[in-house]
Amino acid sequence: MAEALDKKRHPGGWGRNGVPSKGGAGFLLTGLVRCGRPLAGGDQCGTAMYGHSSSTSHVYRCRLSLDGGCGGVSRQGPPVDDLITQYALAALHQQGPFGTFPAIPWPDRHALETAKQRQAALQAEWYAGEISDLEYFSRLAQAETEIKQLVIEQQAWQVRHHPAAYEHVDVRAGWEALELPERREILLSLLDSVIILPGTKGSHRFEPAAVVPVWHHTARRLTTT
Structure with missing residues (x-):
């Protein structure tokens, strides 16, 4: 220096x-x-x-x-x-x-994407007449339950790991410690x-x-x- x-x-x-x-x-x-x-x-x-x-x-x-x-x-x-x-x-x-707390990606985001893809494929089978109404609605309920649970987990993760979760930190106290x-x-x-x-x-x-x-x-x- x-x-x-x-x-x-x-x-x-x-x-x-x-x-x-x-x-x-x-x-x-x-x-x-x-x-x-x-x-x-x-x-x-x-x-x-x-x-x-x-x-x-x-x-x-x-x-x-x-x-x-x-x-x-x-x-x-x-x-x-x-x-x-x-x-x-x-x-x-x-x-x-x-500015030291960037948002952290949810580790199970691929599981949610896969669940949504399975639901879309199920709907495509039903539209094509490949499965009965009974089977479709039964499997659809399971798919929607799985997606809903994954969305809840995703939202909980974002709350815990988003920068806003650190707002309780006193910026002034951090500055004074420097x-x-x-x-x-x-x-x-x-x-x-x-x-x-x-x-x-x-x-x-x-x-x-x-x-x-x-x-x-x-x-x-x-x-x-």
Whole structure:
């Protein structure tokens, strides 16, 4: 990892992805936060912001102009981290806990298909006059009973093994149990970037609307339109 980061180091001392040249990704959103300050041409700065330790916590800052940025946006890190975490937990809750519980195929699905095929073949024999009505309805009742039982077993299996069966798992508790690298891995799988827009001039209050998550699916849609 250290060798990879050293290769990305430039005169400003930081990799272009926002990771410091020493010490690795020390903050939750390192490599994701980008400056959203509008420039003269109308485009956003877009420079990867870096995390800087402060006396009480940390700050995300845009690079200085000599380092490829505009130096015009900085934001206290903890409220940004907390907001993005809330967005991520909501997304993970919709997916199921961390999206790690795919539906498991019912092992007896072929038995149900075979039973239905036998019922269809029985009906074909009856339509062709190959069996009597008495034999047909007797065997049909058996076939329907078998199919009904298999359907019940299939539904019970789906309830037990569908992702919804894991909804009782507390996503937040699972998140809190993760280490920083694991949390970052999840965020990197969900987010393309986090845009930090300039706040209201003169205000020191945190403005959630100035923190804009860009999800991977949104970024893909924008690049194809």
